[in-house]
Structures are given as C-alpha cells and as structure tokens.
Amino acid sequence: MPKVNRVFKVNGQPFFPIGSEDCYAGYALRDGEEEFAFKSLSLMHGNSMAMPIHWDAIEPEEGKFDFTSLDSLIANARKYDIRLIPLWFATWKNGAIGYTPAWIKSNPKRFKRTTDAMGKELWSLSPHCQATLEADKKAFAAICEHLKAVDSVEQTVIALQVENEPDVVGSDRDYTPEGDAAFNSAVPALFVTAMKKQGKGQIYDLWQQAGGKESGTWSEVFGGAAEAGNFMEVWSIARYIDAVSQAGKAVYDIPTFINLWGKHGLIDSEMFMDLYRWATPHVDIIAPDNYHHDSRGYEEFCAIHTRDNNPLFMTETSGDQNMYRAIADYNCIGVHFGGIEHMVDENGIVLPENKPIADNVRCVAAVIPLLLKYQGTGKIHAIMQEYAMGGQWLRNLDGYIGVVQFGGGRSGMSPTDFRHRRNQITAKGFGDNNARGLVIQAGKHEFYLVGVGWRICLKPKLAPDKNRTSLSPGDLVFDQIQEHYLSVDEGYFDKKGKFVVTNRRNGGHVNWGLWVEADIGVVRVLLCD
Amino acid sequence: MTEVKRVFTVDGKPFFPIGAQSQTSSAYNDSESEQSFKAIKLLHGNTLITDVYWEQLEPQEGKFDFTAVDALLASARRYGVKLILLWFATWKNANMDYAPEWVKANPKRYKRAMAADGSDLWVLSSYCKANLEADKKAFAALCKHLKAKDSVEHTVICLQVENEPAISGTDRDYRPEAQEVWNSPVPAKLMASMKAAGKGEPYDCWQRAGGKKSGIWPEIFGLAARDMVSAWSIATYIDSVAEAGKTVYNLPMYINAAVGAFGAWRGPVPDEIFCSGEPVPKVLDIYKWFTPHIDLIAPDIYTPNSTSYEAECAVYARDDNPLFLPESGHGGCHIWNSFRAIANYNLTGYFFFGSESIVAEDGSVRPEAKNLVDTFRCAAAVIPLLLKYQGTGKVHAVVQEDYTVQQWLAFDGYLGRIQFGAGRMGGGASKDWRHSGGQFTPREQAPDTNRGRGLVFQTGKNEFYLVGANYRLFLRPKYSPDKKQPLVFHDNNVPGRQFSIDEGHFDQQGKFVVDRRRNGDNISNGLWVEPDIGVLRVRTCD
Numbered sequence A: 001m002p003k004v005n006r007v008f009k010v011n012g013q014p015f016f017p018i019g020s021e022d023c024y025a026g027y028a029l030r031d032g033e034e035e036f037a038f039k040s041l042s043l044m045h046g047n048s049m050a051m052p053i054h055w056d057a058i059e060p061e062e063g064k065f066d067f068t069s070l071d072s073l074i075a076n077a078r079k080y081d082i083r084l085i086p087l088w089f090a091t092w093k094n095g096a097i098g099y100t101p102a103w104i105k106s107n108p109k110r111f112k113r114t115t116d117a118m119g120k121e122l123w124s125l126s127p128h129c130q131a132t133l134e135a136d137k138k139a140f141a142a143i144c145e146h147l148k149a150v151d152s153v154e155q156t157v158i159a160l161q162v163e164n165e166p167d168v169v170g171s172d173r174d175y176t177p178e179g180d181a182a183f184n185s186a187v188p189a190l191f192v193t194a195m196k197k198q199g200k201g202q203i204y205d206l207w208q209q210a211g212g213k214e215s216g217t218w219s220e221v222f223g224g225a226a227e228a229g230n231f232m233e234v235w236s237i238a239r240y241i242d243a244v245s246q247a248g249k250a251v252y253d254i255p256t257f258i259n260l261w262g263k264h265g266l267i268d269s270e271m272f273m274d275l276y277r278w279a280t281p282h283v284d285i286i287a288p289d290n291y292h293h294d295s296r297g298y299e300e301f302c303a304i305h306t307r308d309n310n311p312l313f314m315t316e317t318s319g320d321q322n323m324y325r326a327i328a329d330y331n332c333i334g335v336h337f338g339g340i341e342h343m344v345d346e347n348g349i350v351l352p353e354n355k356p357i358a359d360n361v362r363c364v365a366a367v368i369p370l371l372l373k374y375q376g377t378g379k380i381h382a383i384m385q386e387y388a389m390g391g392q393w394l395r396n397l398d399g400y401i402g403v404v405q406f407g408g409g410r411s412g413m414s415p416t417d418f419r420h421r422r423n424q425i426t427a428k429g430f431g432d433n434n435a436r437g438l439v440i441q442a443g444k445h446e447f448y449l450v451g452v453g454w455r456i457c458l459k460p461k462l463a464p465d466k467n468r469t470s471l472s473p474g475d476l477v478f479d480q481i482q483e484h485y486l487s488v489d490e491g492y493f494d495k496k497g498k499f500v501v502t503n504r505r506n507g508g509h510v511n512w513g514l515w516v517e518a519d520i521g522v523v524r525v526l527l528c529d
Numbered sequence B: 001m002t003e004v005k006r007v008f009t010v011d012g013k014p015f016f017p018i019g020a021q022s023q024t025s026s027a028y029n030d031s032e033s034e035q036s037f038k039a040i041k042l043l044h045g046n047t048l049i050t051d052v053y054w055e056q057l058e059p060q061e062g063k064f065d066f067t068a069v070d071a072l073l074a075s076a077r078r079y080g081v082k083l084i085l086l087w088f089a090t091w092k093n094a095n096m097d098y099a100p101e102w103v104k105a106n107p108k109r110y111k112r113a114m115a116a117d118g119s120d121l122w123v124l125s126s127y128c129k130a131n132l133e134a135d136k137k138a139f140a141a142l143c144k145h146l147k148a149k150d151s152v153e154h155t156v157i158c159l160q161v162e163n164e165p166a167i168s169g170t171d172r173d174y175r176p177e178a179q180e181v182w183n184s185p186v187p188a189k190l191m192a193s194m195k196a197a198g199k200g201e202p203y204d205c206w207q208r209a210g211g212k213k214s215g216i217w218p219e220i221f222g223l224a225a226r227d228m229v230s231a232w233s234i235a236t237y238i239d240s241v242a243e244a245g246k247t248v249y250n251l252p253m254y255i256n257a258a259v260g261a262f263g264a265w266r267g268p269v270p271d272e273i274f275c276s277g278e279p280v281p282k283v284l285d286i287y288k289w290f291t292p293h294i295d296l297i298a299p300d301i302y303t304p305n306s307t308s309y310e311a312e313c314a315v316y317a318r319d320d321n322p323l324f325l326p327e328s329g330h331g332g333c334h335i336w337n338s339f340r341a342i343a344n345y346n347l348t349g350y351f352f353f354g355s356e357s358i359v360a361e362d363g364s365v366r367p368e369a370k371n372l373v374d375t376f377r378c379a380a381a382v383i384p385l386l387l388k389y390q391g392t393g394k395v396h397a398v399v400q401e402d403y404t405v406q407q408w409l410a411f412d413g414y415l416g417r418i419q420f421g422a423g424r425m426g427g428g429a430s431k432d433w434r435h436s437g438g439q440f441t442p443r444e445q446a447p448d449t450n451r452g453r454g455l456v457f458q459t460g461k462n463e464f465y466l467v468g469a470n471y472r473l474f475l476r477p478k479y480s481p482d483k484k485q486p487l488v489f490h491d492n493n494v495p496g497r498q499f500s501i502d503e504g505h506f507d508q509q510g511k512f513v514v515d516r517r518r519n520g521d522n523i524s525n526g527l528w529v530e531p532d533i534g535v536l537r538v539r540t541c542d
Helices: A033-043 A068-079 A130-151 A177-183 A189-198 A202-209 A228-251 A269-279 A295-305 A322-329 A352-366 A368-374 B030-042 B067-079 B129-150 B176-182 B188-197 B201-208 B217-248 B281-290 B306-316 B334-344 B367-381 B383-389
Strands: A018-021 A048-054 A083-093 A113-115 A121-125 A160-164 A256-260 A285-290 A314-317 A335-338 A380-384 A391-394 A400-406 A436-443 A446-452 A454-460 A485-493 A499-505 A514-516 A522-527 B018-021 B047-053 B082-092 B112-114 B120-124 B156-163 B253-258 B296-300 B350-353 B395-399 B406-410 B414-420 B453-460 B463-469 B471-477 B498-506 B512-518 B527-529 B535-540
Touching (some): A018 A033, A018 A352, A033 A068, A068 A083, A068 A130, A083 A121, A083 A130, A083 A228, A130 A160, A160 A228, A202 A269, A228 A256, A228 A269, A256 A314, A269 A295, A285 A295, A295 A322, A295 B306, A314 A322, A322 A335, A322 A380, A322 A436, A352 A368, A352 A446, A368 A436, A368 A485, A380 A391, A400 A436, A446 A454, A446 A514, A499 A522, A514 A522, B018 B030, B030 B047, B030 B067, B067 B082, B067 B129, B082 B120, B082 B129, B082 B217, B129 B156, B129 B217, B156 B217, B176 B217, B188 B281, B201 B217, B201 B281, B217 B253, B217 B281, B281 B296, B281 B306, B296 B306, B334 B350, B334 B367, B334 B453, B350 B367, B367 B383, B383 B395, B383 B453, B383 B498, B395 B406, B453 B471, B463 B471, B463 B527, B512 B535
Parallel strands (some): A018 A048, A018 A335, A048 A083, A083 A160, A314 A335, B018 B047, B018 B350, B047 B082, B082 B156, B156 B253, B253 B296
Antiparallel strands (some): A380 A436, A436 A446, A446 A522, A454 A514, A485 A522, B112 B120, B395 B453, B406 B414, B414 B471, B453 B463, B463 B535, B471 B527, B498 B535
C-alpha cells in the first residue's frame, strides 16, 4: 500500500486542491475579470485556483518590488474561500523569456540569452548565466518574504509554481561560451549518484550502453550520444530552478513545484522527468501538464510522473473524465483544469459545453474527505466510459463484484428519479459527457458512489458450495430486487468530514441499480450478508 | 526480437490468413455460403472461416454425410480462397445446439451438465465418456474425409475444435461424475505445472488458497476451484478430440475463447465466474498445459475500447501461444486497433465475424462497411512484409486515438511525426480566452470510424513502406549536434532527402511492383496514404 505524500496542507491538515489553472490571466485581466474567475470557480464547487504572478509586474524596475497583483489575488481568494497557488512566470514561460522585466530583456550583455549551434541568439535566457539566476532568486525571495508577512497565518497560498514549462526551444543546448564550458565539464556527482540510485530508465540504459563511466564530460559519459547536449541543458535549467526555489524556501517554507510539458522531439517525457526529479531536491513535486484526451496517452503521462519520490499533481489538464483514473489508480493529490475564465457566462452560469468539466469538479470536490482517507489503499475505483463501452466490471471490490452500466442501463430506459431525465448518456455514444466517477469501498458492506451517467449493481462473491448461476457477459442479470441493502442514502460531507444524509432512496429508486448524477451529491450504500 | 511462430502454412510456406468468419447458419448449403465467399473477395482477403455442423455431418449415429463439406471445398477452390473450418460439436457458445438429434434426444447416454439444484442444463457434460467418444469418432471421420479430398490442394489450412467451449448456467458441473472429480486430488501434472511456472493466475489462486502441496480441488484453489476444474475437464476433453483428428490428418488446430466482458476488460481476473471453464485469461495456463495437440488458444475480441483490446492481446500473445483473431468486432475501434495487434503483438491471422454483412444486394461493399473493408485491404496489401518483419521491431502501428491529431514514431535514425486529419493543432492554436480556439475548449473528437490508421515498416536505414488511411507521415533525421540542422519540426520533409517515393503492390512472389511515382507537390506535404493507393515505398538518403 503506497503512502500518499500530501504536499498540500492548510494549517497542518492535508488538503486536496481541485480547481482551475488560469494561465493567461493575472495582469492581463480587465477590471473585475479576476474576481469573476474566483466567483465562477466558487460556484463550480472548486477550492483552489492557480494564477500567474509576472516578474515584469512584480519588479518593474530592478530592486523595486510591487506586490499589488499578488495582493489582489490573495484578497479575491479569501473573499471566495479559495486557496491560491501563484505561478511564478519569470526566467521561463513555455521555454521563452516573455514575462521577464524590460530591464532584463533589453540587457542581453548582462542577462545572456541562449545561442544555438549556428550562433543565433534565441528568445530564451541562458541557464548558465549567473546574473540572471541571481536576479530571479532575489525576486522570488522577495515574493516569499511578502507572503510570509501577509499570509503565514491565514495560509491562503498553499504552494508556488517556480517558472512555467521551462525548456530550451530551438536548440538542443546553449552554445554560448558558458554553455560550451558546462557541456565540456565533468558531469556533476549529484547527477551520477541519482542516476545510479534509480538504476533504471531510458537515461540509465543509455549510460549503461555507453559503458557506465562515472566521470567524464556529458559527451563522454553518454558515449557521444546525440542526446548528451540536451541532457546537460535540461539538467542545468532544473538546477537553476532548484536554486530559485531554495532561495524562496529559505525565507518562507512553502511547497514548490515545477510543471513540465513533456517530450519535444529531442528527448522523451520520461527523460525529462528523470533529469528534473534528480536535479531538484528543493522542489516538492515535478508535475505534468497533461493535455492528453485519449486514455492511453493520459495514463502513460500519469505513470511517468508518479514515483515514490514524486506524488502526481495534475497542475494543468483538460478536466475531462481521465481525472478519475488519475485519482483512483495514480493517487493524484490535486487537479487543476486549465481555463476557468471562459467556462461561465457573465452571470456565472456554466456554459453548456463546459458542463462536463464543471460536473467533474463538483463530483471530485464532494468526496475529498474520502480521497484523503482512502487513496493508496486500493479502495478507490474509477468508473470511466471509454470509446463505445456500454458498461464496466469492478472486479477488485472486497467481497463484491460491481457491475456498472452506462447511460440508461441495459434497457436504455431504466428510471432514476423525477428530477433526472432518463437515458441522458447513450451507452454507445462517446464524447465529453461520458459516464464517469468513483466507487469507494469504505468497509466490507459500505460503499460511496459519486459521478455522472452510470448505475451499479453490487453482486456478493459467494463461496464455492453456494449455488449461483454464472455471470456471463452476454447474460447479465441485473436484478437489484435481490440485493441486500440496509440503506441507500444521498448526502454530502460536512466541514468536519462527517456524512450528512439529505435524501433516502428505496423501492423503485434502487431496484434498477444505484445511479449517480453530479447534482445529487454522494450516494452511500450499506449492505448486509 | 521475437521469433514469430507461424502456425498457418500453405505448402510448407508461412501464410498470413486474413478474411472473415461466416455467421452460424451459413454453411448448411451452397446458396447460403456463397455470400461469404463473395465477402472475402470484397475484403481482398485470402481465407474464409466457416462451419461444419456435427448434426449435419452425422445425422444418424455412424452415418456420415460430407455433402456440405465438399460444397465448401468446391466453392473455396472456385473463389481461390483458403478455408479454416470450425467444428461445431459438443460445444458451441457453451451449449449443445449443434449436437445431432440422436445425441440431444438421449440424455441418459449422452449426459448433460447439471446445476447445483440437480437440474439438467442444455450443455453436454465434459465428464461423460460417451459424449467424448461420439465427438472423437465424428471429428476423426471429418479429418479422414479432408485427408482424402484435400491433402494435395490444401484448401483447408486449419481446424477449430468446438466453439467457445464452456458450461453456461452454472458455476460448475454438479453431476455425480463431476462431483467425484471435485472431491479427488488435483492431478499431479497440474500441481507440477503450476510449481514449475511459479506465476500466473492458477498459481496465484493456488497461493491465495494457502499453497497446499496436495488436496482436492476446493482445497487447492479455494473459490477459484470452480473455474479451474471446469477448465481442466473441458481442455482435456477437447485435446482428446483434437488428437483423434490429428492422428488421421495432421492439420493445425486451435480453440477459441469468448473473453470480452461487457466491453471493459482490464487486468487480471480475481475469483469470479464467467461461463465456467471458458479458456479465459484466468485459466489460460491450464488450457496450455493440458492441450498438447492444440496449436494455439485464440481470443474472440469484441471489446470496443483500445486499452481493453490491448490488454486481451497481451494475455494471449505468449511465447507458447501466437496471437490469432478468428473472430473480432466489425465496428468502432476494431477498424483501427488491429494494426496495433499486428505491430505490437505479432498477430498471425485476422478475421472479423459476420462476413455476409458487408455485401450489398448488388454485390458491392455496403457503404457502412467501407472503413472496415479498407482496414482489411491495407493489412492484406502488406502480407509479405508482415511475414518478414513481425517480431523484429520494424513494424509500427499508426492509430488515431480519441481526440488526437498527431502521433510520434521513433525509427532507426529518423523521427516520425504522423499527422491526422486537418492539421497540427486541429484549429486549436490559442488566441486568448475571450476568443474561440483557446486550447482549453473541448477538443474535437477524432472521426467516429474513418480514423487515421495503418502501418509503417522500416525495412532498411533509408527505406520505409507505408500503408493505411487518413494519415500523413513527416520524417526527420534524428538530431545530431554536428550537422547543425534546424530543430523545428517543419510540416514538410527535409528537402533533398527523399530519394524516391513510389506507390505499388506486392506480386505473388512478394516482390514490390511500382505502379506510380510521386514527386513535387505530391510529396512536399508529407507522405500520405489512402487504402486505394496500395503500398507506398519511401526511399531516403543521408
């Protein structure tokens, strides 16, 4: 049973952030739009907002700091009881220099830029330039100092993202004299130690193929492999960010993380992850920006970024149904979907095309006390309608087999209650509004259900000598009338994590399977032998 | 690099059977089967899978009638296709529908499986010796007839023994003969096989139940004993039928399994019951250990989603069991996932179920079947390459997953980017949040059926073959610091490196024949394929 490392805490208590990542916002927002984003998220039942703070706004002149934008975010977050994760857009934003102050951009002599193999200067700062590092560290430390002063009691800010999607774009490495010097220096001991300790992975394999030398230049250690230059560069960027994070943490001890965009045509996502994880002891999480919509790509990305020393945090994602699998199978400790700003109309009503995402936020938020308790125990099961699937079996429940049907049930017309239309999701259909959710087994005979568009039948597993007919796939018996329910209740978890019943179900409302929709809250099922 | 075991051969040469399986009443006579043969031609296939019915072959005990079999042989030769025949006898989908009337009408002699409450089921009991002897005799007669009629022409390349064998309607057979086995020690050979394997589902069930050295079935397997004993009993029975046939005429033989459950098969199966004794993943080891006369166990895959489809392939593609799909679905992901089965699981033969359904009244392909037919056409076009390159790591599947617009492929010395549909960002390039086209708006789903799909073969450092539909490939030499080449992946191929690009086909001898050359504007926007252009050969230079 893996122990889940709860990086996010509020006043010492574990916290599960579910909300939005608003990466184009910040100073670009017009009057009132910032508040509107918080208000919208609050209406959507989210509890956490990630918003950028921009170096050019915070330090418009060297050494002169202006925290207006940060203070405004904190004030809005408090107003709507939402936790805040500021994103530090500084040396890197998507591999480029865009958010650095004018005094940095206009002084390439002092703040050196990355140069490609042909000698062309790129719109990207060199990680090998000490002056840039010192300037970034100073600004980040100033932010942390400010947070310590204004937020160490309330703890509205729960973490900081250092930079955004850092990378070198347009070259495999920096070819300035400093970059050449780094490439031709001995590989750092920290790198070799970490690689050896991990003892597997693509980088490790490449190193072994090249003879497993423990010293030498990057090129020598990797036997002249074409990737060596990029390894050095990615490592140098990661070390740079670690130093920035360290400078901030020295002032105010707050969790930090780095977000990665994955492979870029030179090296694979797994190699990125190795280099970043090995290089950053002062960073709590390396987090993927997971925009894969297909379940294969999404899961591969989850697997790459989930390690014993790295809990999965989905800092940018589309908010689609895949998040349930990340939560159930990869112990994901928080989810921020991208782009709250355009999901609601001017009255804060969720636009129809975004309702599936809003429902996901609502469903996950509804079971946070259960997630904090049961992640890592094998008791949380994802329901997910993949392409053309009509249903799903839950085989690993203790003492039960869960038979899940998507949409309107086998007949296509199985009833829910008077508030919900029948057959909202077609079993064969596929789109953004697929059946999805979680089944959490809290005890041998105690289940909690949350989600959209499915119903479940819980079949007890019987001893060999008890008579039962087979559960054949083509001959599924969905006879809830025979199920031994003690009680089936709709409800929610209160502030203390206690389940409060709002409505009991019985008779015709349980005979056709235990159904869920986003607006009914959590369904608690108690059974007996 | 894996050596692919080729169970299917024709005149001693490896053969990749591809086509469809007829429906289950289509082989009683000529006029019914005609439609199936037409379908194989429309598919560009080479083999029809169709049935032999015990009730028709042996209408009276000991009196055999081979009229229907002879008609199939004649039609197959006329159409120039090979046959795989399915022996519908003791079991067809876990019941006895195709047993002769003299078997069905005599339950005293031909005993049926029994439920725990003592009721008779519509399934012949695997514990009844008379059932086995009758089935063996009829199957041996079929093999003898095939030997006489077909040992020169080799129209029939393989036999499936029974169909989706299992017991439906109970968790195991409770008749007295079965109870006796249930309460007897688990055979020493099974205990030894599990011990030698040291892993696998039977082994795990045994360990979970305490790992006892010996004991009766429920003592050794606990809850899982029901499935294990039925699997053991049915596997032993079918192997005995196969042996009786092979002794007469040495053809490859296999057993098929209904594995798809509710479209959601993921991961190993704990102690629950499907149709008892079906060769599902949980008991696959037992089938492999107790069927020495069976060449492979084949899954019938109908699961519609990619991850479950692949999980099923992964279980049945073993060193001791080459993957073969005698039945698969004809819609949804079956139109594209088969390329992954071919490339990643070394699929050795490929069929969908329901051949007749693709043929329109005028004999053409029904419009709704076009995408499926295209998939078969593409796979059939590269059979010589499949036979040569499967298992070498040189066969790459192109599959457009849900919502995807591109796919990356790593080649020897090259990086490949596959582009699906309209363009790189699919219209999703970001503006700002106030305007449409932002990257967070719901993505456009990939086309429902005509997904980008196919295969890319790298047959040499600078030689590629492409086949498929609705995709284009961009090749870029792998980055090398000395070359000082740009790193940006342009949507055109590196100028001057495309030596020659030809559309063509493989002839009977497996030689590539060029039908048309491409150049200029037709190659500057990627290496595109569609099913009707045949195979695209791409030669590059450094």
